[in-house]
Amino acid sequence: MWLRRLLFVFVGSAWLVISHPAAAGIAILQYHHIGDDTPRVTSVTVAELEAHLDYLVEQDFTVLSLTEAAAYLAEGKPLPARAAAITFDDGWLNVYTEGLELFKKYQLPFTIFVNPALMRETPHLYMSWDQLRELQKYGATIANHSNSHSHMTWRLEGESDCEWLARQRADVVEAQAEIEAELGEQPKLFAYPFGEYNPALEQMLLEEGYIAFGQHSGPWGKYSPPAAIPRFPASAQYSKLATLQTKLLSLPLPVIAVEPENMILEHETKRPHLQVSLKDQDDFMPGQMNCFFGSEVVQPLWAGLTFTLQAPKALPVGRSRINCTVPSQSKSGRFYWFSQPFVRPDANGRWPD
Ligand SMILES: [Zn+2]
Structure with missing residues (x-):
């Protein structure tokens, strides 16, 4: 068995035996709120987030945008041995008010998944399009978290499978249209509200040209389902560097x-x-x-x-x-x-x- 891990390479006049490297993945960190007066279970404090960003820089992590990471995997190019990505769900206003100085300081790529309908309905809770535009200057990609953040797999009363899927497709397409009307063309990246999905939603998103992210943990590797990509929650009890370190260095199990x-x-x-x-x-x-x-x-x-x-x-x-x-x-x-x-x-x- 161990022989399969060895690669025999003929270099000049000598056979070199090199160890086959375990295929690396990329650990995507998932955040919601930044603050100490927001629900703890979905929050990091400014100090915790700064510690995470410091750690990534000091430990030589390559922080990639989700689009860059997707390109590595699509092209079959090996990812950097230490790769990470940063995501924020929901577009809470505190990501702007508490995070802006950190984003300016570190200049790392990150993605914010937003819900356009909620931004309209309760604007005081969420970042405005202007604030999102400002964060784009400091590395933000703005992506799709559905229009209204509902439980996507739930049927309305009397709704057929076909009607349900059409309603979900329309919700995703309308959200993307509004994002692009405000910000210009954006990559087709989708994060499921509550990390809930099913095979029909995965299929629909792939048909629409998206890759899609859940909220179950694990690194993103070449065998990850492209519409059910894992992310590591990094808020609250998961924000401790000691446990986060194991996750950032984790390898994708080759699940098919x-x-x-x-x-x-x-x-x-x-x-x-x-x-x-x-x-x-x-x-x-x-x-x-x-x-x-x-x-x-x-x-x-x-x-x-x-x-x-x-x-x-x-x-x-x-x-x-x-x-x-x-x-x-x-x-x-x-x-x-x-x-x-x-x-x-x-x-x-x-x-x-
Ligand atoms: Zn959400």
């Missing part, structure tokens, strides 16, 4: 298939089974993989390149995640990382924000 395909479960499915198939596993020991459901550790069962596990207890109504990590053999201190999001609806097919 997951069952169930739909993160939105049936209400009756309390303890879902998860089956994950990999392209290869020549840089880690399967027996060293740990999967975490909250604070509970679950050992996956392996069969060839596929592992399975079951949630150790009933999922609560709402969003949950299972995270799996396993140490890299070739890159000491770095872990492969995979996360599967789930939503368990209540008996009426709904769940809290």
Whole structure:
């Protein structure tokens, strides 16, 4: 098995043996509010954010825009060994008022996912188009977070699948049209409200030319589904540098298939089974993989390149995640990382924000 990690290269008159590098990914940090008087669970303070940006600079991370990262992956070009991206969801006004000086100081690329309809309805909560234009000068890309930030998978009463999908498509297209009317042509990047999606939404966004981002953790690698790209939440309890460091250095597990395909479960499915198939596993020991459901550790069962596990207890109504990590053999201190999001609806097919 270990031979597959070695590359034999003929240079001049000698065969050199070099270690096959574990394919790096890019860790996307996801933020919402900047401040100390905003909901803690979705906030970083100015000092925490500054510490994160300092860390990226001091530790020689290449901070890429999402478009640059997408180009690396599309062209099959190896990403820098340490790559990161920065994103803010919702376009809260405090991202401008609290963040402007940091964005000016660091001049790093970042993306803000906005909801045009909400900007119109409650302008005092959100950045204005002028403020977004100003942040564009300091590295911001402005992207699509849907028009109205609803639970996209929810059907209206009596709505057919076809009508539901048409409504979602219109919402995305209208939001993009307003963003581009204000800011000129923008890359087609979409972040799902609440990180909730299903295969029909993924397919629709790909048809419309988008790549799309969730809120489940893990680095973005060449096998990540292009309309379900993971990001690492970096607010609140996730803002500590010690834990963030492991995530920034994580490697994408080469996952090529997951069952169930739909993160939105049936209400009756309390303890879902998860089956994950990999392209290869020549840089880690399967027996060293740990999967975490909250604070509970679950050992996956392996069969060839596929592992399975079951949630150790009933999922609560709402969003949950299972995270799996396993140490890299070739890159000491770095872990492969995979996360599967789930939503368990209540008996009426709904769940809290
Ligand atoms: Zn949001």
